[in-house]
Amino acid sequence: MSISIKDVQYIAALARIHVPEDKLGSLAKELSNIVGYVEQLQSINVDHVTPTTHAVPLGNVLRDDVVLRSFTNQEALGVAVEKTNGSFKVPLVIE
Amino acid sequence: MSSYLKTAHEILDLYRSAKISPKEVYESFSARIKAVDPKVKAFVHLAASTPDFTMPGVSPIPIGLKDNLCTKGEEITCASKILKGFVSPYDAGVVEKVKSSGGLIMGILNQDEFAFGSSCESSCYGPTFNPWNLACVPGGSSGGSAASVAADEVAWALGSDTGGSIRQPASFCGIVGLKPTYGRVSRYGLIAFASSLDQIGPLTKDVTDCALLLNIIAGYDERDSTSVNYHVPDYTKALVNDVRGLKIGIPKEAFVEGLDPQVRSAVEESLNVLKKMGAVIKEISLPHTPYAVATYYIVATAEASSNLARFDGVRYGLRKMPTSTRKNALVDMYEETRFAGFGDEAKRRIMLGTYALSSGYYDAYYLRGQKVRTLIKQDFDAVFHDCDVIATPTAPTVAFKVGEKISDPLSMYLSDIYTIPANLAGIPAISVPCGFSDTGLPIGLQLQAKAFNEEMLLRVAYSYEQNTPWHTKKPNL
Numbered sequence: 207m208s209i210s211i212k213d214v215q216y217i218a219a220l221a222r223i224h225v226p227e228d229k230l231g232s233l234a235k236e237l238s239n240i241v242g243y244v245e246q247l248q249s250i251n252v253d254h255v256t257p258t259t260h261a262v263p264l265g266n267v268l269r270d271d272v273v274l275r276s277f278t279n280q281e282a283l284g285v286a287v288e289k290t291n292g293s294f295k296v297p298l299v300i301e
Numbered sequence: 302m303s304s305y306l307k308t309a310h311e312i313l314d315l316y317r318s319a320k321i322s323p324k325e326v327y328e329s330f331s332a333r334i335k336a337v338d339p340k341v342k343a344f345v346h347l348a349a350s351t352p353d354f355t356m357p358g359v360s361p362i363p364i365g366l367k368d369n370l371c372t373k374g375e376e377i378t379c380a381s382k383i384l385k386g387f388v389s390p391y392d393a394g395v396v397e398k399v400k401s402s403g404g405l406i407m408g409i410l411n412q413d414e415f416a417f418g419s420s421c422e423s424s425c426y427g428p429t430f431n432p433w434n435l436a437c438v439p440g441g442s443s444g445g446s447a448a449s450v451a452a453d454e455v456a457w458a459l460g461s462d463t464g465g466s467i468r469q470p471a472s473f474c475g476i477v478g479l480k481p482t483y484g485r486v487s488r489y490g491l492i493a494f495a496s497s498l499d500q501i502g503p504l505t506k507d508v509t510d511c512a513l514l515l516n517i518i519a520g521y522d523e524r525d526s527t528s529v530n531y532h533v534p535d536y537t538k539a540l541v542n543d544v545r546g547l548k549i550g551i552p553k554e555a556f557v558e559g560l561d562p563q564v565r566s567a568v569e570e571s572l573n574v575l576k577k578m579g580a581v582i583k584e585i586s587l588p589h590t591p592y593a594v595a596t597y598y599i600v601a602t603a604e605a606s607s608n609l610a611r612f613d614g615v616r617y618g619l620r621k622m623p624t625s626t627r628k629n630a631l632v633d634m635y636e637e638t639r640f641a642g643f644g645d646e647a648k649r650r651i652m653l654g655t656y657a658l659s660s661g662y663y664d665a666y667y668l669r670g671q672k673v674r675t676l677i678k679q680d681f682d683a684v685f686h687d688c689d690v691i692a693t694p695t696a697p698t699v700a701f702k703v704g705e706k707i708s709d710p711l712s713m714y715l716s717d718i719y720t721i722p723a724n725l726a727g728i729p730a731i732s733v734p735c736g737f738s739d740t741g742l743p744i745g746l747q748l749q750a751k752a753f754n755e756e757m758l759l760r761v762a763y764s765y766e767q768n769t770p771w772h773t774k775k776p777n778l
Contacts (some may be wrong), residue, residue: 216456221655222613222632223648224623225638232653236710243421243711244595247669252639252674257671258678260527261483261727262752267526281390285617294452294616298629 237288304334306775308360308458309510316360323354323361327405330363334407334454337778338694340435343449345426347408349374359403365410365449365458370501371490372396372406379492380424383642384618393490394522395501402517402551407455410445414644415609416466416494418442418663419716422707423646426600430703432776433742438699440470440492440716445472446504452778455507457514461491463498464597465720466694468732471504471628472695472745473647475734475774477511477762478504482752483727487522495509495604498597498724507772508733511775512536515755538754540681540763545579550688554588555719561698567736567744568694574768575692585688592673593722594714599657600671600725606654609647614638649710678726685751690761692721695732695745723749726759731758734771742769 211230214237218225225233236243279292289296304312304326317323337746338344345368352361366372369379371389373396376383381771393401399406413423421444423430429444431437439448443460447470450458460467462480471478479502486501493499503514516537521530551572556565576582592633613635614620619642620634627633657666684691696716706713723730728749735746750757766772 214652217652217656217659220612220659221651222635222639223643223651224627224636225648226640234651236649237653239654239711240598240649240714241656244598244666244670247592247595247599247673248665250589250592250669250670250673252676253671255672255675257668258674258725259671261678261725262527264527264528264529268522277390282742284390285387287614287620288618292372296615297634299623299629299631 209234209241303330303394305453307456309513311457312362313360314644323405327352328362329774330407330455337452338454340778341432341448341452342427342429342453343410343445343454344408344674345378345380345445345450346376348406351394352405356403361403361405362456363405363407364399365446365455366396366405367443367446367460368412368456368491369416369461370396370459371492372409375409375410377492378425379415380412380426381424381642381644381647382619383612383638387617389746391490394487394524395518396490396565398518399459410449410458412445413442414647415596415605416461416463416647417605418441418651418703419465419469419713420674420706421445421470422703423644428703431700433475434700434740436702437742438473438703440473440696441701442643443464443504444470447471447476447478449475450474450504450506451776453775457503457510458519459501460473460504461499461501462724463494463601464724465717467502467504468720468745468747469696469717469731471732471741473742475771476504476506476670477508477731477733477772478502479511479515479755479758480729481515481519481732481755482729485729485753485755487517487520487525487528489522489524493608495601496608497604498601508759508766509537509540511731512540512759518774522622534756536755536759539759541760542764542767544575544761544764546581547574547689548581548583548687550583550684550691550763551687552585552590552693554587554590555693559715560694563738564694564744565699568692569744571735571746571765572692575765578764583688584686585691587684587722589673589680590678590722593725594675594676594718596670596673596725597721598653598714599666602650602654603657603667604654606651606658609651613637613640618642632774654711674725674776681722681726681728689757691749691751693747694745695719699740699742699744700737719747728752729755729758731762733762733766735769736771
């Protein structure tokens, strides 16, 4: 299985990473090498095998529905790149 | 002898006999950092505040923290440009525990960007160098943690291990590194790489210090829903110099092509030592472990692509806009921020993980990876019915040269061939020094045990250490 330049463009859009035109070829090659290596997994018989999502089996972890101390608005916004009226400010979404 | 040369337990002994004050210890380590860190470059920055020496009832030990452990008031970046300027508003669970034990936080330590790497070269701050040979890498991703301990800049350090990131650098730097059982130590405040594999652990000068630091950081934390509420023993009780009758399994899959002959002979010699001390050595098989690296690069990158989606320029860290509009302002900001903020290896892994999770490939890659993970775990379960520990080399080679593998991702990935299986299985594993190459570089022996049986690892590692000289050697800096 090799990764084409078109695949890289598709994956980059899904991953929200801009990839300049002149990097598409080298990235396709690097990703193809790695995917080629992991291709060895296709040779293993995994019929009737349950997938492992976590090494230690755990159920859902719930806590009591009570208000606990959390960051104040000011603390949370202390790291903000840009803020306005107690909120994180982002570029215009709807024109 | 200057206190920076001492282990944490030796410093604690000096405190008990009132032969030294916390301030003297702090000053000794500070001076050592000043003297050698310009060469080693283990620190990304020193602690923002100087410690308070008036806290009663504690015995302060100088410690370094990896750059992915949130520490209140410190800039924490995972060695990535995308988090530059992020000053943590809170302490990770382990950092709280270190602070309440009186730990003297000396500074924040270098790593591969987002812990993606085995050489500490992919850091946005530039590489850390191996104290045993400054032309070589310290290993990674916790390379700063390992190098700082080996260079006596801190008494001990914390790192994180997703596929070997504590043990492999410990091996390359000639110190002790432990990856605890998944769930043993809280991940609250550890900036996540692969949530089902990540675990925080100690990097120390000897096995006694390893047990002491594990005592401080182990335990349940309700803020980490994968933390396990299971009895925490006093790990120093496991420091018993006796391996008589213990069964040590040697996987035949471990001694294969690609293993440096000098590493092989050092590990074989260490097994002879354990045998002479009364351990029973037996050959075992872990038939699916040759597939561990491939499985890991599906599971770990898939989880990473999801975890790293939060770094998008919206809230904290870097924000970048392209010079001209491409899609719309918000999407352009996400894409430009992530293009400018992530390094090459981070981009590769995010994209590989995105691919493995994408429609049409999910079953063939991610789901299949999780199933092979089950088979690897079952291999360990079967072997531990009849073995107390499993011994292998920690890494297939000694430390390689800076620049040697950075342009070949696949060959870099293979340096974690022996460490990755323990993360996939969730079991604890330790690396202890077991010799040197003819070029004077350290070699590590890895021991693995059943889940929540860190005591067995510590016992065998301690017994080995007490009967060999390796942990007493120091690099010339």
